Amino acid sequence: MKNKPSLNPNYALQVASERRKNLTSWVLTAPALLWLIFFFLVPYLIVIIYSFLTADIYDVKFEFTLEAYRQSWTPAYLHTFYLSFRLALLTTFLSLLLGFPVAYYIARAKDKVKNTLLIFIIIPFWTNLIIRIFSWRIFLAYNGVLNNLLLDLGLINNPLEIMRTDLAVILVMVYVYLPYMILPLYSVLEKMDWTLLNAAMDLGANEVKSFFHITLPLVKEGIFAGGLLVFIPALGSYLIPQLVGNQKSLYLGQVITYKVKNIPRNWPMASALSLTLLFIVALFLIVIYAFYNRNKARRHQ
Amino acid sequence: MKRFSAGQFFKGMNLTVFTLVMVFLYIPILILIIFSFNDAKIITGWKGFTLQYYVLLFQNKTILEAFRNTMLIACLSTLISTIFGVLTAMGMENKKFSGSKFVSALIYIPLVIPDILMGVSLALLFNFTKVNTGLFTVLIAHITFCISYTVIVIRSRLDGFDYSLVEAAMDLGAKPGTIFWKIKMPLIMPGIIAAGLLAFTLSIDDFIITFFTSGRGFDTLPIYVEGAIRRGTITTINSLSTIMIGLTLLLVVATKRIRKIVISSL
Secondary structure: OOOOHHHOHHHHHHHHHHHHHHHHHHHHHHHHHHHHHHHHHHHHHHHHHHHOOEEOOOOEEOOOOOHHHHHHOOHHHHHHHHHHHHHHHHHHHHHHHHHHHHHHHHHOOOHHHHHHHHHHHHHHHHOOHHHHHHHHHHHHOOOOHHHHHHHHOOOOOOOOOOOOOHHHHHHHHHHHHHHHHHHHHHHHHHHOOOHHHHHHHHOOOOHHHHHHHHHHHHHHHHHHHHHHHHHHHHHOOOHHHHHHOOOOOOOHHHHHHHHHHOOOOOHHHHHHHHHHHHHHHHHHHHHHHHHHHHHHHHHHO | OOOOOOOHHHHHHHHHHHHHHHHHHHHHHHHHHHHOOEOOOOOOOOOOEOOHHHHHHHHOHHHHHHHHHHHHHHHHHHHHHHHHHHHHHHHOOOOOOOOHHHHHHHHHHHHHOOHHHHHHHHHHHHHHOOOOOOHHHHHHHHHHHHHHHHHHHHHHHHHOOOHHHHHHHHHOOOOHHHHHHHHHHHHHHHHHHHHHHHHHHHHHHOOHHHHHHHOOOOOOHHHHHHHHHHHOOOOOHHHHHHHHHHHHHHHHHHOHHHHHHHHHHO
């Protein structure tokens, strides 16, 4: 016969031990927890407050207004959102297009070669971002390496204007974010059960069919992880459009930065735009999360 | 039984794309390195070999100071965020921890939010509290974005931890302190080093959050480089970049094991 839990001395001991463990967990996580509350959560509360205030030349006046939000919805700012969204989508799509074959190739390579190939992907990934952008400026400049090469080869008669165009922005965006797509794709492809493909072939599927019915569903999670890692930072990118783009198409990251860094400052506008960006990102994450859970639930059925 | 060969077409396509991507990834870097030895003030054509820009680099006080600032911030934020990471990861080991959902959320959310938002929000915090921006505020910012990464890397190392070793030690009469220092620490050490290395790289690399939290007169290398590009005073940037690429290369190649841990926890 079972003892009543409360009468069982072992049970009481176990409860006490669990309580102590729980307390230890709180104490151990407390430093990081408090740090993130003070320097990650609280700042957003201030962003929310500032977005309802009135801009002053350097600072803010504590007068409540909805001006910043009203301005965010004017065509000029909506166009900025549209441009940033388009850039992020295009970057994600192109990274996937280029990244998938690369990840696939590495995942199917021999174990010994695999590691070396991965290092080649990681070296640029770990190289300073601003240096990588700078090197593209040297490459693409009007009197830069690419133009000199093409002129010398006689392929063009006049230097191409690539620097300071939207083409340069998208090129460098893909360059910078590609490893963020390749690495998660690689890690799912690496774990994939290749015998399933053999089975599909035995059952008469051709390569195209087995790719769409087997490989793709299996690596969906990698695609979503990679997509997330590329799309979200791309949405708020500042440095790339600033250093290789033109001032005609301003992206969200640039506009937000100008509001904070240029005089007259407009903290409320920067706050309102940041919150809108945060809202878009949150929405995006919720959709992905829901999808991810549904996928998981289906697999457990 | 017919083996799946990925098909000649797919294989050929993957190899082609792989090669193209490799060229794409390395062309700008190679050009940068080659041109750091070019004897020309502006970047047009090859004018002969020189080391003068490397000499100029080491004579430039602003760059040396920016370098010192970068290293100081990187070392301090690595140290502090790694300590936070170890503590948090150990606290979250407990499966029945009542705050585990909240802590997880707080750790993971910073990873999926664009950097610029953390920059703006911290700039606002320092504006609101009227703190003087400089080394101190940059350090706070760097610790804030490093914590999430260190926790995740160390946690993934603890996930694969073999608890039978701890049980064996307990059976043999080891005290909790001994168990921690003699068994747990050495086993999770590669994870801790990987986390630290990641934090260090992230800190050295960061531009945007530093840009929002540094204020005038406090430059890190990325901030200096961006300013130099904007002002057009770029003669020493090539040589500076080449040295930094060299250091990265050294770091990546020298730490094979750590690299694996970082990749697998990404």
